Amino acid sequence: MEDRVDVYLKDQAIIPCLYTLKEPAMMIVWFTKLPGKDQSRIRIYYYDNQTEIIDEGSNYAGRIQVSHSHDAQSGVGSAVLTIDTVELSDQREFICMVHNVSEDGGEGHTRLQVFNSPSLPVIELLTHTGIYVTEEEPSKVAKCKVDDGYPRPNITWYKDRFPLQPSVGEIDIKETVTVKTSGLVAVESQLFMKVIREDEDAIFYCEVQYFVPGASKMSESNEINITVFYPTTEVTLSMNTPERLIKEGDTVEIQCEGNGKPQPIFTFTFKQEEKEVEENGILILGNVTRSNSGTYECRSLDFDTGSEFEDSINITVHYLDHIVVTPEETVLDQMQDLTLTCNALSSLPTYTTWYKDGWSKVEEGHVLELHNASHPKTSGKYTCEVMVPSLPELREQKSVQISVRGKPKIEVTSTNNADHSVNLTCYAQGYPIPNITWTISDRWTGKPVPVLNVETQSTDTGVFSMISVKATSALTATCRADNEIGTDNDSLRIDAIARVTTTTQAISPKATGFTNTPKQPQRGGSGVAIAVIIICLLLIAILGSVLYFLYKKGRLPCGRSGKQDFTKEKASKDDIVMEMKSGKSEEAVLLQGVNGDKKSPTE
Structure with missing residues (x-):
């Protein structure tokens, strides 16, 4: 038998017992024995040629079985004990006893070892x-x-x-x-x-x-x-700031740390005044100014050892003051010279640049010299920018308005609107700032037209003025700008947009780009047209009478060519009379001057 058989708890144990006999054993008995010298054997199994017994009184009833075999040729037999569902109490000695025909016998011993893997530690x-x-x-x-x-x-x-x-x-x-x-x-x-x-x-x-x-x-x-x-033996001060120089307005955190654990109690002082700190040993300085520059000290106290340690750090807060430009708002005469200076106090070297009207760079350095002033070339807003190259966040600007006395210079522009109106804009430059006046006249009647809804807006170098005009007649708009130096004016012609009573839309021969929906003829316009026609007919009649009188007196040459010319002219007059008799309205006659080849009487 084997000296020891190992088996996991709850597994099946197999204990072999081998013997050598020429014939199968006559009797096989299995015993168990607990460890110890004084422990007696306990039979658990008996077998002979007629009987097989599993002792009911043992712990193995129902859990064991024995299988037998014998090889007559080799004379080797076996009796294998199988134990199901091994328990910890099965860890003991198992004895196999074999007897032959002459009742001689032998026995073997095997110790069963049970194992169970523990839980994870x-x-x-x-x-x-x-x-x-x-x-x-x-x-x-x-x-x-x-x-x-x-x-x-x-x-x-x-x-x-x-x-x-x-x-x-x-x-x-x-x-x-x-x-x-x-x-x-x-x-x-x-x-x-x-x-x-x-x-x-x-x-x-x-x-x-x-x-x-x-x-x-x-x-x-x-x-x-x-x-x-472990106790603290050293204290270190450090700053938690951006990787750049400190400027006014920044937030600075000063960290005090000891090399011990836990951290001791820290005390901050600045200019012999104690500062309030956070629990983690951080001093927070918000929105710092130049007055926050100086030396900060941190002192630690370890209550367990009674030891004190300290460290200090120096902080410099950089600044750039507001710009001072001299002189400030200035008015120059033509050809006059001017020197502008721009200064700003700073803790670091600065760089100064001058700009005109916000974007055009004109000079570098804190001094700007203007020579031979003229309007509008010299006039404008001059901006001085001062920056710190080593700390670009420090940057200041200040602007001054320089004006040069000069008479106005104007420019008039127009914009067509979808509602058959025209926007007129007049921009006048000059100093003092010019006053703008508008006049509008009707080219057909020669009468002035009221100017309504004038919008005016002043700038640093001039003034804008805008009006809106309904293009219902041929107009001339004039913008006049004047100041104490002089006067300038400019005019713009506005052509009328024709209106007819039929469904056909009338279009001005001048490229105004407007169309208008048909409207009924206005009474005032029809009366004027009738008066003009009557005057023309009277003039023709008077001219005919004079020519006829001269012809009768013999003072008018009566050559063939002259007669033909007179006849031709008379025919043209008759054409006009025929057009009037053809049924055209007075407004239709007027439209020949607006939309056709003929002109209106006023033109």
């Missing part, structure tokens, strides 16, 4: 606040627990992959072994050690070794870090 910190390096005795660090193992598992502690062994005054390991009612074993191990500052970054874990059938295994717990407390 669980590690837990014993001190959650922290461990002081100043403790004289080893402090509680952590505990490691493993459960339901068999045989008893072993626990080993590790620090940074190196096993820890008990050491007097430095490391102590205490274990507690608990055997449960099931027979399984739980082991708890506690680690005590005297920590040093370097242990703050160390990794601690425990390892469990246990046996399995035919081998041994191990498993590791999670890794943990411990919190180590």
Whole structure:
């Protein structure tokens, strides 16, 4: 028989018993025996040629069976004991006894070993606040627990992959072994050690070794870090600011840190005045000014050791004052010279640039010289910009208006609208700022037209004026600008948009681009047309009478060519009379002057 058979808990155990006989054994008996010298055998199985008995009084009734075999040629027989659902109580000695025909017998022994793999080890910190390096005795660090193992598992502690062994005054390991009612074993191990500052970054874990059938295994717990407390021996001040120089308006954070743990209590002073700090040792300076420049001191106090340490840091807050431009708003005469200066006090070197009208660069440096002033070339807004090259965020601007006396210069433009009106815009430059007046006259009647809804807007160098005119007649609009230096004016012709009573839309011969919906003839316009026609007829009649009188007196040459010319002219007059008799209205006659080849009487 084998000396030992290993089996997992709850598995099936197979214990072979081999014997050598020329014939099958006459009797086979299996016994069990608990460990110990005083323990007696207990029969669990009996077999002979006529009988097979499994003892009911044992713990194996219903859990075991024995199979028999014999090879006559080799003379080797076997009786194999099989145990189902192995329990921890099955860990004992099993004895196989064999008898032959002459009732001689022999026996063999096998020890059954039962195994159960434990749970994974669980590690837990014993001190959650922290461990002081100043403790004289080893402090509680952590505990490691493993459960339901068999045989008893072993626990080993590790620090940074190196096993820890008990050491007097430095490391102590205490274990507690608990055997449960099931027979399984739980082991708890506690680690005590005297920590040093370097242990703050160390990794601690425990390892469990246990046996399995035919081998041994191990498993590791999670890794943990411990919190180590140690006294402060040095204090350092630092600034949490952008990676640039500090300027007015910034927020500055001053951090005071000690090299100990936990951090001691910090006190900040500036110009011998104590400053309020945050709990984490940070002094916050918001919206700093140049008055915040200076030396800041931090002092620490360790209540456990009574030690004090301090450090200091110097802060410089850079600034750029508002710009002063001299002279300010200035009025020049023609051909006059002017020198402008731009200055701003700063804690750092500055760079100055002059611009005209916001975008045109005219000079570099804090002095700008203007020679031979003229309008409008010299007039405008001059802007001085001062910046700090080493701190571009520091930048200031200031503008001054320079005016040059000069008479107005105007420009009139027009814009057609969809509602048959025209927007007229007049822009006048000059200084003093000119006054603008509009006059509008009707070219057909020669009468002035009222100017309504004048919009005026002044600028630094002139004035805009805009009016809107209904293009219902042929008009001339004149813009006049004047100041104490002189006067300028400009005119713009506006052609009328014809209106007819039929559904056909009338279009001005001048390219105004407007169309108009038909309207009924206005009474005033018809009366004027009738009067003009009557006057024309009277003039023709008078002219005919004079020519006839001269002809009778013989003072008018009566050549053939002259007669033909007179006849031709008379025919043209008759044409007019015929057009009037053809049924055209007075307005239709007028339209010949507006839309056709003929002109109106006023033109």
